[in-house]
Amino acid sequence: DGGITQSPKYLFRKEGQNVTLSCEQNLNHDAMYWYRQDPGQGLRLIYYSQIVNDFQKGDIAEGYSVSREKKESFPLTVTSAQKNPTAFYLCASMKTGILRYGYTFGSGTRSTVV
Amino acid sequence: QQPVQSPQAVILREGEDAVINCSSSKALYSVHWYRQKHGEAPVFLMILLKGGEQKGHEKISASFNEKKQQSSLYLTASQLSYSGTYFCGPFNDMRFGAGTRLTVKP
Numbered sequence: 226d227g228g229i230t231q232s233p234k235y236l237f238r239k240e241g242q243n244v245t246l247s248c249e250q251n252l253n254h255d256a257m258y259w260y261r262q263d264p265g266q267g268l269r270l271i272y273y274s275q276i277v278n279d280f281q282k283g284d285i286a287e288g289y290s291v292s293r294e295k296k297e298s299f300p301l302t303v304t305s306a307q308k309n310p311t312a313f314y315l316c317a318s319m320k321t322g323i324l325r326y327g328y329t330f331g332s333g334t335r336s337t338v339v
Numbered sequence: 340q341q342p343v344q345s346p347q348a349v350i351l352r353e354g355e356d357a358v359i360n361c362s363s364s365k366a367l368y369s370v371h372w373y374r375q376k377h378g379e380a381p382v383f384l385m386i387l388l389k390g391g392e393q394k395g396h397e398k399i400s401a402s403f404n405e406k407k408q409q410s411s412l413y414l415t416a417s418q419l420s421y422s423g424t425y426f427c428g429p430f431n432d433m434r435f436g437a438g439t440r441l442t443v444k445p
Contacts (some may be wrong), residue, residue, distance in 0.1 A: 267341070328381075330382070
């Protein structure tokens with residue numbers, strides 16, 4: 226079955242450490258997105274990519290970086306500049322031009338600063 | 340700007356009905372709705388396109404009024420499985436409302 230795979234499921238990072246979250250999809254979707262969900266909060270857009278080798282900042286891009294070298298992959302790097310102690314990171318994808326299926330989300334990565 | 344959802348939270352007994360509203364200050368051409376259970380990823384429920392159409396999913400339906408820039412989600416005869424946080428968003432904007440936490444109790 227097709228879907229989105231995020232890893233790791235849980236992430237413990239030290240202050241000053243850069244870490245990379247993986248997001249892979251085999252849905253042949255063109256667009257991919259990263260969202261952050263803080264405890265009890267909604268989804269906030271970090272970065273998005275509509276096509277390979279192109280990506281755009283979302284509303285809370287500071288302290289993050291991404292790349293989109295392959296259609297299937299959209300890794301997110303959380304840099305040492307990102308101070309948020311606990312967050313749930315969600316990756317999503319969508320087939321552009323076909324609206325009825327909406328976004329498909331991965332199962333998420335829960336990040337904690339130790 | 341994020342769409343605005345109301346109420347922020349609602350508690351129901353099994354079998355009761357609920358309405359969740361979503362409004363936008365920007366022009367809405369389509370709206371999509373998701374449900375997220377605790378600790379899990381959001382799951383797509385439905386998308387509504389302009390034309391005031393209604394869609395259904397289980398006993399959950401929704402309406403969309405693009406002139407008023409509003410959408411409403413209707414949960415009828417709620418079941419325990421309906422518990423979760425519901426998000427709306429304009430489909431072309433990639434942003435979501437802050438969510439409505441729905442709790443259904445026996």
